[in-house]
Amino acid sequence: MIDGKIEKLLNHQIELEFESSQYYLSMASWAEKNGYNGVSTFLYKHSEEERGHMLKLFHYINDRGGHALVPTIGAPPKEYKGVKEVFTKILQHERIVTSEINDLVDACLKAKDYSTHNFLQWYVSEQIEEERLAQTLLDKLDLIGDDKGGLYLFDRDLESFIPAGDGAA
Numbered sequence: 001m002i003d004g005k006i007e008k009l010l011n012h013q014i015e016l017e018f019e020s021s022q023y024y025l026s027m028a029s030w031a032e033k034n035g036y037n038g039v040s041t042f043l044y045k046h047s048e049e050e051r052g053h054m055l056k057l058f059h060y061i062n063d064r065g066g067h068a069l070v071p072t073i074g075a076p077p078k079e080y081k082g083v084k085e086v087f088t089k090i091l092q093h094e095r096i097v098t099s100e101i102n103d104l105v106d107a108c109l110k111a112k113d114y115s116t117h118n119f120l121q122w123y124v125s126e127q128i129e130e131e132r133l134a135q136t137l138l139d140k141l142d143l144i145g146d147d148k149g150g151l152y153l154f155d156r157d158l159e160s161f162i163p164a165g166d167g168a169a
C-alpha cells in the first residue's frame with residue numbers, strides 16, 4: 001500500500017506530465033498553423049510521449065493501492081513569437097519537471113518508499129534525455145540565427161526525427 005504523502009506527490013507529477021502534454025500539443029498546433037510541419041510533427045509526437053509518461057504514473061499509483069486522479073489544469077499559451085521561443089520554453093519547462101522529479105525522489109527516500117524510488121529512476125533518466133534534446137535543438141537554432149534557409153532545413157530534419165530511447169508505454 002502506498003504512503004498517502006507519496007501518493008499525493010505522484011498525483012502532482014501526473015499533473016505536470018499532463019501539463020507537458022497539453023503544452024506541447026498547443027505548440028504543435030501553433031507550428032502546424034504557421035507552416036512548420038517538421039516542428040509540429042515533432043511536437044505532436046512529444047505531446048503523445050508526455051501522455052505516456054502520465055499514464056505510467058496512473059498505472060503505478062493504482063497498482064500500489066492508491067488512486068490516480070485526472071488533473072484539472074488551465075489552458076496552455078496559444079501563440080508563440082517563433083520556433084526559438086517554443087524550444088526555449090520547452091527547455092525551461094523540462095528543467096522544472098526535472099527539479100520536481102528530484103524532489104519526489106528525495107521524498108521517497110525520506111519515507112523509505114524504495115519501490116517508488118526504484119520506479120522513478122526511469123523518470124530521472126528520461127529527464128536527462130529531455131533536457132539534452134531541448135538544449136541541442138536550441139543550440140542548432142542559435143547557429144541558424146536569422147537564416148531562413150537554415151530554419152527550413154531545421155524544420156525538414158525534425159519531420160523524421162526519432163527521439164532516443166523513449167520507452168514509455
Ligand code: OFO
Nearest residue numbers: 020050053097130
Ligand atoms: Fe515527461 O518528460 Fe518532459 O515533461
